[in-house]
Amino acid sequence: MGYKTKQGGLIFGLLEKYSDRHLTAEEICGMLKAEGTSVGTATVYRNLEKLVSEGKVRRYRLEEGESACYQYMGDVECHEHFHLKCINCGVVIHLECDYLDEINGHLLEHHGFNLDRTKIVLYGECAECRKGRRNEAD
Amino acid sequence: MGYKTKQGGLIFGLLEKYSDRHLTAEEICGMLKAEGTSVGTATVYRNLEKLVSEGKVRRYRLEEGESACYQYMGDVECHEHFHLKCINCGVVIHLECDYLDEINGHLLEHHGFNLDRTKIVLYGECAECRKGRRNEAD
């Protein structure tokens, strides 16, 4: 089920190329347009949806009412990092930490819950803001 | 700064009454209308925004593109629980667990990150789904 199309390849290729970061649907549209290979918005969303359900790409939302972010997921688990988002300055920290791996084990053992780490965003105040108290206002 | 109004009282009263769960803006509108004390949608949102910024109510989003949830926060910390959301059957588990408290400490010590626990939603598969594999389809 599912044909291989030029547009689908372009979208996946872009996510693969920028696998170290995440892209929004809007960014993907813009980048493709800039390359001269425009793809319709609806098509971008439909392809992203498919990639997410296939597990090739992950989707999460960093900010309340803002766009969803999409990121290539390779085949390995090293991309299953956490995101720490500072509610003060807005910085997003991509965190890979062994300690946090234990959360999985704990939730599984004690709560029978099998954590999906691809969508995790933890909110709080980052080290910079805690120290310097810069950007006091939002 | 800020007057005390009938509408504001109704909204906060409702959140207080249902402090053991969360309500969406739409639910709040509907409940007030059902009680014969209709409040405009914009007013509901404006009051919720104020309550959140005052720290009396917390806001988080369980599902990607869905409505935000609002919950009364009392004065104590016992309401700072985590949410576990099953990506299979959709159940939301309100989890209060001492072990998870350690995450705060770890993030603070090793990453200088001061976690805000009021917005946390962890996704995964719940015990029921893992066992019975009921609701296979989404």
Add this chain to the structure above:
DNA sequence: TTGCGTGCAAAGGTTTTGCATGGCA
């Protein structure tokens, strides 16, 4: 009386859907 809060409707942004057309197998 002063000016914040309200309510209605319209606008805002992201994402989805309908439908005719185009392209893969």
Add this chain to the structure above:
DNA sequence: TGCCATGCAAAACCTTTGCACGCAA
């Protein structure tokens, strides 16, 4: 050839904003 994918535009959805009026202090 058959059917899925595309693209455009319109719709859907939640939330915010503009503006005139009402109500709290």
